[in-house]
Amino acid sequence: MSRESEIRNTAYRTTPRNRVRRLPKRGHYDRETVHRVLDQGLIAHIGYVIDGQPYVTPTCYWREGEQLYWHGSSASRMLRAQKGGLPVCLTVTHFDGLVLARSAFHHSINYRSVMAFGTARIVDEPAEKAAALEAFVERVAPGRWAAIRGPNRQELKATMVIGMTIEEAVAKIRQGPPVDDEADHALDVWAGLVPTAIRVGAPVPDPLLRPGIAWPEHLNGWTAGANVDDILVKYEK
């Protein structure tokens, strides 16, 4: 077993911060599950506090081991001022469909989500910053980094990258059919799942694209109809 898979087979510690209280059976603390849910997403919701007021900012994110990275957000001014770092909760959610029960009470949705807790810090070191940005582009379209014009010094300076070590995390997952009360099974109501997924549409070339530039091989994963989760995920079960 590789070092990485050994780490993935361990679990995050559970504390009052990440322990699932409501419907605890839906909680998963093992790194493999948490990482997979994270790796299937592109947009996270970052929660942070300024003067007691909560803010939730959506932003692109990516993971390298136990590090999560994202682009600068409204928290950045706060981060500059706060040398010790800013406590954040980074949440990722995949909506997998409607769960239609026979009773109003048992209606639900299927989903996979992760809440990850840590302390955000600005990634200022140019090499780590450039490596993080490259990892982000390569994650979305492996091979694209070499094809595009890389950031110059000025652009690198204008790009805010924020990093966070995952201190605690939990995945919360609901899958499967509705669970109705036994007595309700006799009702004359359609029950079941309506699955949903983020799917790719037909590409739209930039109106300013020079003639003769073909769709590149590094975007082949992003075929019309593909499920974005499947394109993004790195690990297989």
Add this chain to the structure above:
Amino acid sequence: MSRESEIRNTAYRTTPRNRVRRLPKRGHYDRETVHRVLDQGLIAHIGYVIDGQPYVTPTCYWREGEQLYWHGSSASRMLRAQKGGLPVCLTVTHFDGLVLARSAFHHSINYRSVMAFGTARIVDEPAEKAAALEAFVERVAPGRWAAIRGPNRQELKATMVIGMTIEEAVAKIRQGPPVDDEADHALDVWAGLVPTAIRVGAPVPDPLLRPGIAWPEHLNGWTAGANVDDILVKYEK
């Protein structure tokens, strides 16, 4: 002009809390835009603070005028304890696709998001609670409430509904092609959009569904291939 459309034509006040600082052109404060982004979504990310620690919980939500409602979350214990209500930031994000530029720096995503600020309160009054739950089901599948078994007193008690008046809100939207530096247009790199949308898959009947129960008319919007935004939205441009 109806009273409702008069209200929708007004804007939320801008304060330091909701004013967009980074890329201010992407910010929209008019109620029509904010409401439309909200009405196209099903899952919100709710940010709140407990003992200085931010939490972001994903949950289903719905809107009635300037009221936002959602199901009970981890904040509920906190809410019970805190009579005055809990400050929250409710954020909704739609991921509309990759924006692939010729330079790393101008890579982006297209999205529509809303941040709404307010004070969460528990909806305890049984009539408001039942009405809110009915509005939620009817929003997803108009006509389904009458078909299913409604909540009994015990179920209604076990369901936590949280409400919030929108005090301030802002929509942040990026659409359209990549915007590259003029000099980069000559590069031999494919640039353009890869659109994405949440699409409906083929329904999966409950394995316990009684034979002879047909797909109901009230779910006809949820046809395989449909865009969930289009199913959910109430208002047209």
